Amino acid sequence: MSNSKLEALGWDDWFAEHAKIDCHSAGTYGRVAAVDRELFLLINESEVFRAKLSGKYRHGSVSSSQLPCVGDWVCVEKAPADQFGVVHCIVGRRTSLRRKMAGASVDEQMVAANVDVVFIVQSCHYDFNLKRLERYLVMVMDGGAVPHILLTKTDLVEPEVLSAQLAQIRSAGIDAPVLTLSHVTKEGIDELQRVLLPRNTYCFVGSSGVGKSTIINELIGHAALETHGVSGTGEGRHTTVRRELIVLANGVMVIDNPGMREFGILGAGGGIEASYSDIVSLSSQCHFRDCTHTNEPGCAVLKAMESGRISADHYDNFLKLRRESEHHQASYAEKRKKDKEFGRYIKSAKKDLKGE
Ligand SMILES: Nc1nc2c(ncn2[C@@H]2O[C@H](COP(=O)(O)OP(=O)(O)OP(=O)(O)O)[C@@H](O)[C@H]2O)c(=O)[nH]1
Numbered sequence: 001m002s003n004s005k006l007e008a009l010g011w012d013d014w015f016a017e018h019a020k021i022d023c024h025s026a027g028t029y030g031r032v033a034a035v036d037r038e039l040f041l042l043i044n045e046s047e048v049f050r051a052k053l054s055g056k057y058r059h060g061s062v063s064s065s066q067l068p069c070v071g072d073w074v075c076v077e078k079a080p081a082d083q084f085g086v087v088h089c090i091v092g093r094r095t096s097l098r099r100k101m102a103g104a105s106v107d108e109q110m111v112a113a114n115v116d117v118v119f120i121v122q123s124c125h126y127d128f129n130l131k132r133l134e135r136y137l138v139m140v141m142d143g144g145a146v147p148h149i150l151l152t153k154t155d156l157v158e159p160e161v162l163s164a165q166l167a168q169i170r171s172a173g174i175d176a177p178v179l180t181l182s183h184v185t186k187e188g189i190d191e192l193q194r195v196l197l198p199r200n201t202y203c204f205v206g207s208s209g210v211g212k213s214t215i216i217n218e219l220i221g222h223a224a225l226e227t228h229g230v231s232g233t234g235e236g237r238h239t240t241v242r243r244e245l246i247v248l249a250n251g252v253m254v255i256d257n258p259g260m261r262e263f264g265i266l267g268a269g270g271g272i273e274a275s276y277s278d279i280v281s282l283s284s285q286c287h288f289r290d291c292t293h294t295n296e297p298g299c300a301v302l303k304a305m306e307s308g309r310i311s312a313d314h315y316d317n318f319l320k321l322r323r324e325s326e327h328h329q330a331s332y333a334e335k336r337k338k339d340k341e342f343g344r345y346i347k348s349a350k351k352d353l354k355g356e
Pocket residue numbers: 152153154155156181182183184206207208209210211212213214215257258259260
């Protein structure tokens with residue numbers, strides 16, 4: 001089997017290596033284009049087909065993040081005559097975009113896997129918010145994807161407003177690429193097109209109404225729509241499927257995302273460091289190695305804040321995110337432990353029943 005078409009979907013040596021380690025079942029590889037409860041819509045080099053989890057998989061996994069999500073590569077078995085394929089396992093994720101589950105639960109929810117670039121979309125008209133932007137940045141970087149910032153609806157604000165927002169982004173020490181665009185004037189759309197590369201997967205996140213769908217529709221239009229034949233199977237874009245990986249005719253892949261109000265920042269450890277690199281690099285000059293940068297003598301971070309080198313807002317955000325992250329991580333670890341214990345309990349109970 002040639003993998004060249006799989007490569008068009010983003011498959012590469014990295015995944016091939018991980019597949020060798022992670023999958024021990026016979027089968028081929030497919031990428032998850034959509035998830036509809038227990039059913040997975042997969043694409044591979046030759047077809048779009050539906051698949052279910054193997055019984056072993058279903059009974060073995062406990063946390064929702066271990067289930068395949070949009071963008072995942074899975075090992076799947078399917079004979080030509082079978083209606084459904086059977087998914088045996090997930091190939092290791094190169095990047096993952098996660099959010100904390102809505103509500104009090106500390107479960108993490110996979111938004112998408114193996115996304116190369118995440119566009120954090122904010123409208124410069126009423127939606128622009130630096131703190132929220134920083135949260136998204138932390139989250140994206142924590143999952144290993146590259147963040148890009150996309151400010152939309154530039155036709156609705158004066159140029160000065162836009163430049164003030166850009167200045168705010170830069171003075172907060174954010175160095176992610178920033179694109180601006182308007183769907184009305186079409187300014188910035190060509191620049192966006194230039195950033196998008198074939199074989200790469202892009203995801204758009206941001207509050208409801210900032211223009212994510214408008215952008216994706218625009219991209220689909222430009223690429224003379226080719227929704228990987230999904231519509232051919234009657235599974236058009238307007239079904240109940242919530243998130244979908246779309247392969248544009250130019251080979252670019254985009255993941256459509258419903259509005260995300262509650263973007264928790266589970267496990268934002270590594271991400272915090274990348275987003276607050278100025279604070280992190282100052283820490284090396286603190287007197288104490290384990291300085292918390294809150295009240296220690298000889299703290300380089302506090303000193304930089306007093307002298308105005310870093311803004312109080314930026315510093316406060318850093319502390320707040322660190323606290324939240326620690327909290328989520330602690331409660332998540334606790335929950336994982338309980339899940340595991342529960343899993344073991346179920347297993348031993350089943351054995352007892354079977355009289356093993
Ligand atoms: N003035 C102006 N309006 C825009 C622009 N882009 C999108 N809109 C409008 O903003 C509204 C919301 O756009 P959507 O693309 O549906 O927003 P969304 O981010 O996909 O929202 P959800 O699907 O709820 O997450 C629509 O009425 C669009 O026509 C723009 O550049 N300028």
